[in-house]
Amino acid sequence: xxxxxxxxxxxxxxxxxxxxxxxxxxxxxxxxxxxxxxxxxxxxxxxxxxxxxxxxxxxxxxxxxxxxxxxxxxxxxxxxxxxxxxxxxxxxxxxxxxxxxxxxxxxxxxxxxxxxxxxxxxxxxxxxxxxxxxxxxxxxxxxxxxxxxxxxxxxxxxxxxxxxxxxxxxxxxxxxxxxxxxxxxxxxxxxxxxxxxxxxxxxxxxxxxxxxxxxxxxxxxxxxxxxxxxxxxxxxxxxxxxxxxxxxxxxxxxxxxxxxxxxxxxxxxxxxxxxxxxxxxxxxxxxxxxxxxxxxxxxxxxxxxxxxxxxxxxxxxxxxxxxxxxxxxxxxxxxxxxxxxxxxxxxxxxxxxxxxxxxxxxxxxxxxxxxxxxxxxxxxxxxxxxxxxxxxxxxxxxxxxxxxxxxxxxxxxxxxx
Amino acid sequence: xxxxxxxxxxxxxxxxxxxxxxxxxxxxxxxxxxxxxxxxxxxxxxxxxxxxxxxxxxxxxxxxxxxxxxxxxxxxxxxxxxxxxxxxxxxxxxxxxxxxxxxxxxxxxxxxxxxxxxxxxxxxxxxxxxxxxxxxxxxxxxxxxxxxxxxxxxxxxxxxxxxxxxxxxxxxxxxxxxxxxxxxxxxxxxxxxxxxxxxxxxxxxxxxxxxxxxxxxxxxxxxxxxxxxxxxxxxxxxxxxxxxxxxxxxxxxxxxxxxxxxxxxxxxxxxxxxxxxxxxxxxxxxxxxxxxxxxxxxxxxxxxxxxxxxxxxxxxxxxxxxxxxxxxxxxxxxxxxxxxxxxxxxxxxxxxxxxxxxxxxxxxxxxxxxxxxxxxxxxxxxxxxxxxxxxxxxxxxxxxxxxxxxxxxxxxxxxxxxxxxxxxxxxx
Numbered sequence: 001x002x003x004x005x006x007x008x009x010x011x012x013x014x015x016x017x018x019x020x021x022x023x024x025x026x027x028x029x030x031x032x033x034x035x036x037x038x039x040x041x042x043x044x045x046x047x048x049x050x051x052x053x054x055x056x057x058x059x060x061x062x063x064x065x066x067x068x069x070x071x072x073x074x075x076x077x078x079x080x081x082x083x084x085x086x087x088x089x090x091x092x093x094x095x096x097x098x099x100x101x102x103x104x105x106x107x108x109x110x111x112x113x114x115x116x117x118x119x120x121x122x123x124x125x126x127x128x129x130x131x132x133x134x135x136x137x138x139x140x141x142x143x144x145x146x147x148x149x150x151x152x153x154x155x156x157x158x159x160x161x162x163x164x165x166x167x168x169x170x171x172x173x174x175x176x177x178x179x180x181x182x183x184x185x186x187x188x189x190x191x192x193x194x195x196x197x198x199x200x201x202x203x204x205x206x207x208x209x210x211x212x213x214x215x216x217x218x219x220x221x222x223x224x225x226x227x228x229x230x231x232x233x234x235x236x237x238x239x240x241x242x243x244x245x246x247x248x249x250x251x252x253x254x255x256x257x258x259x260x261x262x263x264x265x266x267x268x269x270x271x272x273x274x275x276x277x278x279x280x281x282x283x284x285x286x287x288x289x290x291x292x293x294x295x296x297x298x299x300x301x302x303x304x305x306x307x308x309x310x311x312x313x314x315x316x317x318x319x320x321x322x323x324x325x326x327x328x329x330x331x332x333x334x335x336x337x338x339x340x341x342x343x344x345x346x347x348x349x350x351x352x353x354x355x356x357x358x359x360x361x362x363x364x365x366x367x368x369x370x371x372x373x374x375x376x377x378x379x380x381x382x383x384x385x386x387x388x389x390x391x392x393x394x395x396x397x398x399x400x401x402x403x404x405x406x407x408x409x410x411x412x413x414x415x416x417x
Numbered sequence: 418x419x420x421x422x423x424x425x426x427x428x429x430x431x432x433x434x435x436x437x438x439x440x441x442x443x444x445x446x447x448x449x450x451x452x453x454x455x456x457x458x459x460x461x462x463x464x465x466x467x468x469x470x471x472x473x474x475x476x477x478x479x480x481x482x483x484x485x486x487x488x489x490x491x492x493x494x495x496x497x498x499x500x501x502x503x504x505x506x507x508x509x510x511x512x513x514x515x516x517x518x519x520x521x522x523x524x525x526x527x528x529x530x531x532x533x534x535x536x537x538x539x540x541x542x543x544x545x546x547x548x549x550x551x552x553x554x555x556x557x558x559x560x561x562x563x564x565x566x567x568x569x570x571x572x573x574x575x576x577x578x579x580x581x582x583x584x585x586x587x588x589x590x591x592x593x594x595x596x597x598x599x600x601x602x603x604x605x606x607x608x609x610x611x612x613x614x615x616x617x618x619x620x621x622x623x624x625x626x627x628x629x630x631x632x633x634x635x636x637x638x639x640x641x642x643x644x645x646x647x648x649x650x651x652x653x654x655x656x657x658x659x660x661x662x663x664x665x666x667x668x669x670x671x672x673x674x675x676x677x678x679x680x681x682x683x684x685x686x687x688x689x690x691x692x693x694x695x696x697x698x699x700x701x702x703x704x705x706x707x708x709x710x711x712x713x714x715x716x717x718x719x720x721x722x723x724x725x726x727x728x729x730x731x732x733x734x735x736x737x738x739x740x741x742x743x744x745x746x747x748x749x750x751x752x753x754x755x756x757x758x759x760x761x762x763x764x765x766x767x768x769x770x771x772x773x774x775x776x777x778x779x780x781x782x783x784x785x786x787x788x789x790x791x792x793x794x795x796x797x798x799x800x801x802x803x804x805x806x807x808x809x810x811x812x813x814x815x816x817x818x819x820x821x822x823x824x825x826x827x828x829x830x831x832x833x834x835x836x837x838x839x840x841x842x843x844x845x
Contacts, residue, residue: 056693334720
């Protein structure tokens with residue numbers, strides 16, 4: 001968060017870190033009534049650290065800046081530092097409290113306000129020698145790091161540009177029609193990948209429960225629109241996904257289900273299930289519906305819950321199983337997916353959800369696993385052993401993700417699976 | 418008032434009026450006409466029931482065969498009548514004028530060149546009138562042919578239309594999006610009230626929702642295309658509508674609105690620069706009168722942004738309303754109900770058909786759980802809907818049926834006021 005607009009003559013790397021250091025040097029001779037507050041937004045979870053969130057948070061201090069001797073510095077790592085002189089603490093408390101409330105779902109803001117172990121905000125009484133020196137050290141460290149961070153950011157930007165995987169122009173209405181056309185005519189069969197979901201029983205080894213079939217988006221993008229980021233607009237992407245569904249159905253219908261292979265799952269839009277293409281699909285795999293699991297995205301379910309219930313009833317009656325995908329530990333805090341009465345629920349794991357602060361969230365999953373005897377909970381996007389461990393501790397037995405891929409490969413090579 | 422797609426092939430009122438004038442050419446002596454420019458009124462005075470109230474005032478004159486009324490596409494009225502009915506026609510026009518007396522257009526009438534009411538003598542003004550009507554017909558015709566010439570495959574088009582308008586394609590939406598960027602949408606803004614009922618079953622406004630009429634947008638910007646036919650493309654379009662709505666609300670002189678208001682936004686919009694700029698320009702007091710409506714689907718698609726944005730706008734003083742709930746989703750989000758201030762459950766006649774008592778008691782429990790003072794039954798289109806809602810514990814209602822009750826109540830008040838006036842003038 002370098003405030004380039006206000007300091008047009010400064011280089012990006014100097015940033016607010018440099019300005020703050022200069023400010024501190026000027027302050028050194030007259031420290032009466034001066035103090036500083038360091039708000040560590042850099043320690044927020046990445047989903048809460050989006051630039052516009054930080055921008056909104058920093059606006060909470062605007063009235064202090066306008067009415068008192070207070071200056072806000074926005075650090076490159078997204079931390080905020082407020083340097084004040086004789087600003088009424090109550091007013092400042094109020095502003096900080098507001099920012100903390102904005103991030104109330106974040107473990108960082110959970111710590112008790114003003115307590116010793118509160119990581120959210122640290123106060124420095126600059127009139128006091130020791131605090132002044134500590135603060136100066138913090139600022140100097142930040143300045144050194146800032147140069148490095150900026151360099152890394154530049155490197156990452158260049159790397160992203162070179163590796164065009166999911167970069168590129170945003171998807172918009174101007175290019176959607178063309179992409180739509182390419183998608184309808186492009187070959188997709190060779191882009192279909194699969195990822196196993198494994199079941200780990202108590203005391204037993206693992207076994208593949210089913211395999212999810214999907215189209216690799218980065219490969220698809222390279223083929224139909226190398227310059228456009230297909231995932232940049234979620235709503236327009238859903239539009240493309242409906243078309244992709246129909247292409248996928250044709251591919252999967254050719255799958256040889258007569259082999260005693262694993263069950264497979266397929267991500268579909270709810271509207272697809274009611275389409276003519278799905279009827280064709282159903283006719284061609286009729287004898288094997290028991291091996292098929294249809295995955296629906298939670299967002300799609302909320303578009304029209306009645307349509308979901310209709311589709312679920314229809315599928316289950318025909319012998320398919322239904323899975324709800326796209327949940328996160330945060331989703332579960334706000335609604336109980338049990339009411340959707342699906343056969344499987346997939347919750348996406350994320351490393352931010354490990355750690356002690358989020359016990360409450362984990363309890364939510366645990367309660368869900370216990371309450372749904374028939375329903376199977378899958379922990380998705382599992383990328384480490386510790387994720388599987390936490391999952392098992394919560395009673396989860398089904399896992400999917402990069403780590404599971406490696407695990408399965410190892411099991412295959414040892415002949416376990 | 419705008420005729421729908423279905424009667425496009427019927428002669429338009431403009432055409433009928435032209436035909437009428439032509440037939441009148443040699444019988445124009447002793448005939449007069451009055452042109453009432455309802456199109457000059459502010460949008461909130463130009464809702465369907467207003468136009469209906471104004472046009473129905475001529476009913477007794479029409480029935481007694483003293484005149485003929487034409488309702489033009491732009492909402493303007495043209496009434497042609499026999500000279501002997503002049504006093505009666507004048508009384509009707511006075512009444513209409515009275516109905517809209519609080520509209521800025523009538524207040525500025527003396528300084529503005531455009532007049533709300535213009536009287537014509539058919540004999541003297543015939544040629545000028547004919548010209549004026551011909552222009553109107555031409556404009557209407559041009560609009561219709563523009564639509565037609567852009568269509569190649571008439572059969573496919575008609576077929577799709579029969580199935581609720583031409584489907585939305587990315588290309589069409591792109592055109593709409595571009596058109597929206599520059600169009601003045603203030604005349605597409607509609608207002609619908611959320612009401613409770615007093616002891617005499619009369620509606621009492623709680624707040625009103627402002628929205629851009631999608632049906633009229635479709636007619637204005639891209640006639641015959643069903644803008645809502647693809648959920649995802651439509652959802653994308655709402656981002657543009659959000660920006661236009663904020664721009665309009667930001668200009669206080671543009672829409673003069675009384676009472677608390679609500680409007681729909683995307684979660685993404687709440688954390689955008691456009692919203693911050695809007696928020697900067699309105700006074701702290703006004704924030705308290707505003708309710709931001711968010712869609713359930715949008716919330717769950719951006720949950721962490723929602724959690725952040727809800728807190729942010731509530732802190733600022735806005736209230737947050739969750740729109741688009743039904744009997745299932747209200748149960749899903751439970752007692753905490755996403756910590757919103759207000760919830761809207763959509764009425765659907767299915768509620769009556771699918772299980773009756775069971776559904777009602779389930780809904781009743783949900784409403785009790787979240788609080789009946791913060792739950793609105795919306796899309797109410799019949800008396801049965803209100804009865805069902807009341808039995809399920811709802812106290813707040815919104816929808817077409819409520820609008821008709823308001824119009825009825827306004828007519829009653831209007832008559833009452835008129836009667837008092839007459840009585841007062843008699844007593845002098």
